[in-house]
Amino acid sequence: MSTLLEVTDLSVAYGKIMAVKGISFNVDKGEIVTLIGSNGAGKSTTLRTISGLLAPKSGTITFKGEKINGLQGHDVVKKGITQSPEGRRIFPRMTVSENLDLGAFLRNDKSEIAADYDRVLELFPRLRERLTQKAGTMSGGEQQMLAVARAMMGRPELLLLDEPSMGLAPVLVELIFDTIVKIREQGTTILLVEQNALAALDVADRAYVLESGSVKMSGNATELASNDEVTKAYLGG
Amino acid sequence: MTQAAAVEKVAVRQYKGTPGQIRRRRIELTAGLVLGALVMVWIVANLINSPTQFAQVFILGFRNGLLYALIALGYTLVYGIIELINFAHGDLFMLGTLFSSYFITVWFGQETSNLAGWLTFFAALIAAMAFCGGLNILIERFAYRRLRRAPKIAPLITAVGVSFILQFIGIKWNGSTPRNWPKVLPQSEFTVLGVHIAWNTVILLLVAAPLLLLLSWVVTKTRQGKAMRATAQDQDAARLMGIDVNRTISFTFAIGGALAGAAGLLYQQTTGTTNYNLGFQLGLIAFTSAVLGGIGNLNGAVLGAVLIGIIQGLNDGLPIGLGQKWSQTVVFTILILIMVFKPAGLLGKSTTEKV
Ligand SMILES: Nc1ncnc2c1ncn2[C@@H]1O[C@H](COP(=O)(O)OP(=O)(O)OP(=O)(O)O)[C@@H](O)[C@H]1O
Ligand SMILES: [Mg+2]
Numbered sequence: 001m002s003t004l005l006e007v008t009d010l011s012v013a014y015g016k017i018m019a020v021k022g023i024s025f026n027v028d029k030g031e032i033v034t035l036i037g038s039n040g041a042g043k044s045t046t047l048r049t050i051s052g053l054l055a056p057k058s059g060t061i062t063f064k065g066e067k068i069n070g071l072q073g074h075d076v077v078k079k080g081i082t083q084s085p086e087g088r089r090i091f092p093r094m095t096v097s098e099n100l101d102l103g104a105f106l107r108n109d110k111s112e113i114a115a116d117y118d119r120v121l122e123l124f125p126r127l128r129e130r131l132t133q134k135a136g137t138m139s140g141g142e143q144q145m146l147a148v149a150r151a152m153m154g155r156p157e158l159l160l161l162d163e164p165s166m167g168l169a170p171v172l173v174e175l176i177f178d179t180i181v182k183i184r185e186q187g188t189t190i191l192l193v194e195q196n197a198l199a200a201l202d203v204a205d206r207a208y209v210l211e212s213g214s215v216k217m218s219g220n221a222t223e224l225a226s227n228d229e230v231t232k233a234y235l236g237g
Numbered sequence: 238m239t240q241a242a243a244v245e246k247v248a249v250r251q252y253k254g255t256p257g258q259i260r261r262r263r264i265e266l267t268a269g270l271v272l273g274a275l276v277m278v279w280i281v282a283n284l285i286n287s288p289t290q291f292a293q294v295f296i297l298g299f300r301n302g303l304l305y306a307l308i309a310l311g312y313t314l315v316y317g318i319i320e321l322i323n324f325a326h327g328d329l330f331m332l333g334t335l336f337s338s339y340f341i342t343v344w345f346g347q348e349t350s351n352l353a354g355w356l357t358f359f360a361a362l363i364a365a366m367a368f369c370g371g372l373n374i375l376i377e378r379f380a381y382r383r384l385r386r387a388p389k390i391a392p393l394i395t396a397v398g399v400s401f402i403l404q405f406i407g408i409k410w411n412g413s414t415p416r417n418w419p420k421v422l423p424q425s426e427f428t429v430l431g432v433h434i435a436w437n438t439v440i441l442l443l444v445a446a447p448l449l450l451l452l453s454w455v456v457t458k459t460r461q462g463k464a465m466r467a468t469a470q471d472q473d474a475a476r477l478m479g480i481d482v483n484r485t486i487s488f489t490f491a492i493g494g495a496l497a498g499a500a501g502l503l504y505q506q507t508t509g510t511t512n513y514n515l516g517f518q519l520g521l522i523a524f525t526s527a528v529l530g531g532i533g534n535l536n537g538a539v540l541g542a543v544l545i546g547i548i549q550g551l552n553d554g555l556p557i558g559l560g561q562k563w564s565q566t567v568v569f570t571i572l573i574l575i576m577v578f579k580p581a582g583l584l585g586k587s588t589t590e591k592v
Binding site for chain 2: 051052053072073074077078082083085089090091092093094098101102103105106150151154
């Protein structure tokens with residue numbers, strides 16, 4: 001399988017605080033790869049850097065063989081990477097359907113956009129009932145669905161999901177993870193960041209365990225899920 | 238119904254905030270009603286006393302209100318998108334008046350209202366809008382952009398500095414005393430039911446109203462407008478949608494500046510005077526308008542500006558009133574009253590959308 005995203009020796013700092021310290025990983029086409037790790041491990045920082053919201057201190061990020069670190073956020077979207085960010089970050093004073101439209105901001109293919117619109121509403125029927133509601137007035141779970149749906153409207157080759165299950169009731173968590181599997185079946189590669197390590201390892205092909213800015217372990221998701229160290233630290237076992 | 242349910246129902250119906258909030262709201266309501274009643278009495282007394290004069294100053298006030306609206310929108314657009322009160326905006330308008338004067342009188346040598354004068358007027362409209370829009374882009378690029386992530390006080394102080402720089406250019410360009418210019422708009426007037434209306438009032442309406450409609454269309458209907466609204470709500474999220482945030486902010490400064498340029502030309506051609514400190518005077522009025530309407534809210538800025546224009550017009554021109562020398566005081570009093578009692582403004586915080 002061909003490598004879609006390759007992160008090499010990436011370091012990112014906020015002022016003097018090093019949040020990510022030389023991590024390397026890759027995501028192949030068609031995979032679900034998850035980054036797990038406890039609070040402050042540097043997971044969101046990594047995703048924000050891939051999306052061009054932060055500039056790396058050193059290291060490279062290549063996407064389809066092309067270097068993308070140093071690109072601005074909107075140019076990264078053009079290359080085919082979209083993100084559902086931590087904390088949802090939907091546009092609260094716009095309606096659900098306006099939010100979805102913005103997800104397709106860079107696209108011009110009207111009929112394809114309409115098809116994707118139907119596709120995401122099929123994945124999240126709850127959103128269909130609320131198309132004209134102001135997004136900020138929706139429940140947290142509904143906002144999370146909107147954030148994922150909005151990121152899909154960009155029809156990315158690589159979808160970055162930052163804690164899509166955060167703060168959701170168990171039924172919704174299950175729904176979100178089922179949906180992630182479906183999205184991959186429809187041909188989108190996924191890099192998933194999760195606190196909910198058990199669920200993440202369950203849907204992922206491979207995983208990287210981050211700890212205070214470094215990759216501590218990596219490998220096949222099922223194997224990591226049964227690894228003693230991982231179980232102790234992240235799966236509450 | 239069980240007793241508990243009954244109690245709960247009463248509680249739900251009666252809860253209207255803490256006692257403090259209720260008292261405060263009552264005081265605000267009473268003060269608002271008293272003030273409103275006084276204003277009504279004043280207006281009715283004048284209306285009965287001298288109806289034609291009332292109509293005349295009302296129209297004049299409305300005209301000035303539209304002019305203020307063009308400037309107020311620049312404050313509100315910029316505040317809406319980067320939460321900066323751009324103190325230099327009034328001075329940009331002032332440079333617009335000077336640019337228009339030079340364009341029409343010095344560079345194109347037009348002094349009378351004839352066909353050439355008219356053509357020059359419309360050329361000046363486009364040129365002044367481009368000049369002020371372009372200048373505003375440069376101001377954002379070089380003075381504000383680097384400070385976007387700095388504490389809010391930093392760009393605020395920078396804005397005051399930019400205001401001084403623009404005033405300095407104004408002094409060099411205009412001189413330190415007011416200057417009179419010939420007007421290329423018709424100076425005649427016509428009479429409807431005994432009310433005199435100047436042609437240049439009509440022209441101002443015909444130029445300003447389409448510009449306001451155009452702006453509203455740009456913001457609500459176009460791709461750029463969508464990008465502006467998204468950027469105003471969450472810059473990083475906008476980036477993740479593929480929106481070029483820097484370009485969007487530049488664009489916002491450009492349209493705010495262009496409206497100020499149009500206002501500069503209209504002011505210069507209706508009053509025939511320019512002065513380096515005009516930006517301070519009209520800027521304050523326009524800023525007050527933006528705050529009155531709810532800063533960040535486009536409809537609010539227009540509403541606030543028209544209200545202030547009319548109030549000022551009535552106060553300055555009616556026989557029973559405080560008169561022109563109290564004009565500024567009236568405007569500042571309005572500003573202070575809003576700041577104290579309704580800091581969100583008339584349309585702020587309601588469901589209407591910011592930018
Ligand atoms: N804007 C910021 N300024 C300074 N430090 C930051 C900033 N954002 C994150 N950090 C620090 O960087 C480190 C990594 O943060 P990051 O958000 O990437 O963690 P995370 O793995 O996503 O954690 P969580 O699971 O809690 O979301 C933390 O120590 C955090 O305090
Ligand atoms: Mg995080």
